[in-house]
Amino acid sequence: MPTEHPIAIVGGGPAGALAGAQLAAGGREVVLFDEKLAWEKPCGGGLTHKTLQQYPFLAETGSEGNLVEHCELISPSGQRVRFHMQHPVAIFSRRVLNGLLLERARGAGVEVHQERITRIERTGGGWQLRTPQAEYRASYVMLAAGARNSFCAQFRAPISPHDLMVTAGYFIPGRTPLMQIQFLKGITGYIWVFPRADHVSAGIAGKMGEVSTADLRRALERWLEENGFRLEGANFYSHILPSFRTETFETLKVCGEGWAMIGDSAGLVDPITGEGLYYALRSAELCAGALLAGRPEDYRNLLEEEVLPELRLAARVSHRFYRGEIFGDSALERMVSLTAQSASFRDLMSDLFAGIQSYRDLRARLYRILPAVMTEGLAGTLRWPWNGSVGSELATDPE
Ligand SMILES: Cc1cc2nc3c(=O)[nH]c(=O)nc-3n(C[C@H](O)[C@H](O)[C@H](O)COP(=O)(O)OP(=O)(O)OC[C@H]3O[C@@H](n4cnc5c(N)ncnc54)[C@H](O)[C@@H]3O)c2cc1C
Known part of the structure; x- marks a missing residue:
């Protein structure tokens, strides 16, 4: 990698901004481009407990992230x-969240440009990036431009509908x-x-x-x-x-000679829930860590060890989650009923929403709590007819 040029990051969303901050803090020269900088990117803005644990500075923002305790x-x-x-x-406004992460990147020494990258070209061992205003040279390109960008197809096959x-x-x-x-x-x-x-x-x-x-x-x-x-x-x-299919995750190409993709650009989103912020931040951290260690090619293996098995499993069971049946009723109806009837199942749902219950261990936990869920579920079912409509029974907050 020619080190006389900086590392260029295309996209200053959560993935690009975090990667930039980590690389600059590790002593690398980094230039980051975002056409909009901090903006209200279409998003729920929900950050799980797991994300806040991994990135405590996001939990220390006071009222910026609205802490929500009740779910229907x-x-x-x-x-x-x-x-x-x-x-x-x-739950964050994305303008606020992006602003916070970009400020952190600037503080670490990243050179931030509000410019749209229109072209990325190989030049010898490095890269040339063009914007409508200027041309820049880079030793390495990190693509963090989100799901809607024209560069993915340049580095690997375009994302299929x-x-x-x-x-x-x-x-x-x-x-x-x-x-x-x-x-x-x-x-x-x-x-x-x-x-x-x-x-x-x-x-x-x-x-x-x-x-x-x-x-x-x-x-x-x-x-x-x-x-x-x-x-x-x-x-x-x-x-x-x-929302990648299993086979797409199997053949996922996230890095190559002098480049890597992180966050939505790499398709790292949970295909069941649509959660992408944790994966944007974590992929940025893994990719920047591999670069700082002088082994950028390790990024793919790090994702494979930690992130991809969970996303692949989610892709495999997504159809069953949304369209499957359990004992003749839709899986979604069963899930809502069990959440209403069983405290053990509610704990499980709470941990899923917190991001601390992985899909990989879900089946084992379900088997473990099955006797309690059945007892609590049966008691709940017997109560229903005497407690008015199912809807009003279910709408009661058990806490
Ligand atoms: C409707 C919706 C709701 C969602 N809700 C949630 C949620 O509640 N929780 C959750 O965890 N995830 C959610 N997600 C997913 C989450 O928004 C993404 O996973 C996350 O934003 C990915 O971060 P990123 O940095 O990879 O990409 P982005 O946040 O998309 O950032 C990419 C950046 O690149 C810039 N850019 C693009 N092209 C160029 C270019 N050519 N030149 C310069 N800059 C460029 C853009 O301006 C943008 O700022 C939701 C997604 C959608 C669509």
């Missing part, structure tokens, strides 16, 4: 359950204390309502090709109206979200 799950048929999350989710979700959403003025997740009939995805410090981020996601953005938008607007949200003053957005 709504099944496709309308069963509702509210439960207390033992570890709150921190089968590996994407479409999303639509609104940033709505006002406040709500409750995080809500509504699962849907016939859509591999869900509606979310994420309360932020000074507004609400509500959205809907579905598999690309299965449903159009216009249909998602209509379904979301109907749901928001039925659930008491008003759209006056709200801002609409739509965006894509990587």
Whole structure:
């Protein structure tokens, strides 16, 4: 790697900004380009407890990350359950989160440019990057430009529509204390309502090709109206979200001679939940660590050891999660019922939302808690007919 030129990072979202900060703190010269810098990127902005544990500076931002402790799950048929999350989710405005991470990068010594990269070309052992204003030389390129960028195809095969979700959403003025997740009939995805410090981020996601953005938008607007949200003053957005299939993860190319991809550019998003912020930050950390160790090619192995098995498993079970059946009823209906009826199952859900229950250990834990879940579930089922409608029973917050 020719070291007379800096490392160039294309994209200053969470992945690019964190990688830049770590590389600069490790003594490397880094130049970072983002066409918008801190902006309200379409996103829920939810950070799990696992993310806050891994990056404690994000937990120390005071009220910037709105800590939400209560969650309502709504099944496709309308069963509702509210439960207390033992570890709150921190919900950030992306303008704030990106700003915070970019400031950290600047503080570590990263040279930050608000410019759009329009071309990346190989020149000898290094790179030339072009913007509408200027040309830059780099020894290494880190692509952190998110899911919607034209460079992925230059480094590896373009992302297939089968590996994407479409999303639509609104940033709505006002406040709500409750995080809500509504699962849907016939859509591999869900509606979310994420309360932020000074507004609400509500959205809907579905598999690309299965449903159009216009249909998602209509379904979301109907749901928001039925659930008491008003759209006056709200801002609409739509965006894509990587949701890789198992086979795509199998052949994933994330680095090569003089380059690497991190975050959404590399497709590192949980195909069930759409969680990408943790993986953006962690892939940035692993990639920067490999570069600082002088072994950039180790990045792929580090991802393979820690990140990819979990994402591959999520990709494998995603269809069963959204479309599968358990004892003749949809898996989603069963999940909501069990959350309402069983304290042991609620603990499991709470840990899943905290990001501290991995998919790999999920089956073993389910077997372990099965007797308790069955006893608690049976007791709950016997109570239902005497306690009014299922909906009102489920809507009771057991805490
Ligand atoms: C609707 C929606 C809701 C989501 N909700 C959540 C959630 O609640 N929790 C969660 O964990 N994840 C969520 N995600 C996923 C999360 O938003 C992404 O995983 C995360 O933003 C990835 O970070 P990144 O840094 O890789 O990319 P991005 O955040 O997309 O950042 C890429 C940056 O690159 C810049 N850029 C792009 N092209 C160029 C160029 N040519 N030149 C210069 N700059 C460029 C952009 O301006 C941008 O700032 C959601 C995604 C969507 C679409």
